[in-house]
Amino acid sequence: MPLARTRSVIVIGVAGQLVEVEADISPGLPAMAIVGLADTAVAEARDRARAAVVNSGEDWPNRRITVGLSPASLHKHGSALDLAIAIAVLGAAGKIPIDALADLVVVGELGLDGRVRPVRGALAMALAARDVGCAIVVPASNYQEAALVPDLVVHAVANLAGLVGLLRGEILTGAPDTTPTLTPSEAGSVPDLSDVRGQVAARFGLELAAAGGHHISMLGPPGIGKTLLAERLPGILPALSGEAAVEVTAVHSIAGRLAEGQGLISRAPFIAPHHTASVAAVVGGGSGLPKLGLVSLAHHGVLFLDEAPEFAQSVLDALRLPLESGEIVVSRSGFNVRLPARFQLVLAANPCPCGLAGSMVAICQCSSLQRRRYLARLSGPLLDRIDVRLQLAAPTLAELRGIEGTVESSSVVAARVALARHRSERRLQGLPWRTNAEVPTTELRKRWPLPADVVASAEEAFETGHGSARGLDRVVRLAWTVADLAGHQSPTALDVETALLQRTGRGRWAA
């Protein structure tokens, strides 16, 4: 009996890994063995494949079947190999031409009735197929996703019979009559800045954060609009570019967060973990197969920690590495799995444990020690990375009465942010940083030194206050973003002062 060979893909971390699927049929008692480090779900493919083949009107070879999965050292998991296993068996049984299986990568979970069910991570799988120059067969409901990959032939099948027909040359193509599109709901559902009344200073802080990619913190009593503002950051950030959009879509697909038929994600994701979330949930990893954490779902987007001091210290500490490197590295015997996690951090906190400090309507009972301790949970290396620190106060009556039409919408702000980004990108062209926030302060001083009179006021403020030289550098970095927004060639003295004002929260936070 001949040996049939095809290929499939499993996803490790965020990357598709090709798996060779071989089927061999030999004389002997009817049995089927799957060899090559398969988990339970893969082992159960045996039963699913058999039922699906029979229910698709094909004969199941009643002999000894061995299915080999290689590379043997790679742990195979999940049900996406089902379809490839069924096809390899049919190939070995002579039911479909073996040649048709060459240069083909097949993914899909099989239902007992022969239906092909969608898989997670179809985009990452499609990228892996493209990289080896193969065409890919995907479940029909994953077609839109796989078809996002350029230079790749995608066949979509709804059931096993459809794929068998395709491989026998009976059906010309399984591609449904649709083209990849953006999901309309995605563009429409982003909340708009025009909903936020007052908070003029905080709105500017948010704009600065968007323009320079700076991490941002917001301190203020509950109900003042911190969450409202944070949720509106993605709406003023630039749309995701080609490569970033593909990365984000791939990650969300692997996490099973992509709606059926959803196309490319082009808006920066907004991820807001609850303060009871575990380290494993937030940063991912864990034992066994590396799992994606919320920081990876926030890749190229916003991670919002509301009531940040309430998060477990271990969670806050675990954020330091991705903030530094933009990724989570999970070590497994023999290899490292890299999970992307380059996000913009937004921290929000009440001024004290009861949240009433600064409130006009009730009196805070917390002692000054309690207040200091509360915010001290956030001090140190984490807070050190935050360039924009806002203190929000209750809006004044005049602000609340704000005349209709005077509140800017997200699109107006986004246009200014886009212009500012354009200016900084031109300055950073050919350098490894994309936003002002990414530029190390040492490089900033070396490459773009500012005249003494421009930074004089900031220097003075830091000398008379309790600021550090590093704090001053960060003010200068933020001043570049102020200048980019204002259209200045380089920061003016006023730009530096404006940047300094954005760090007035410092004294309270540093406690």
Ligand SMILES: [Zn+2]
């Ligand atoms: Zn209090």
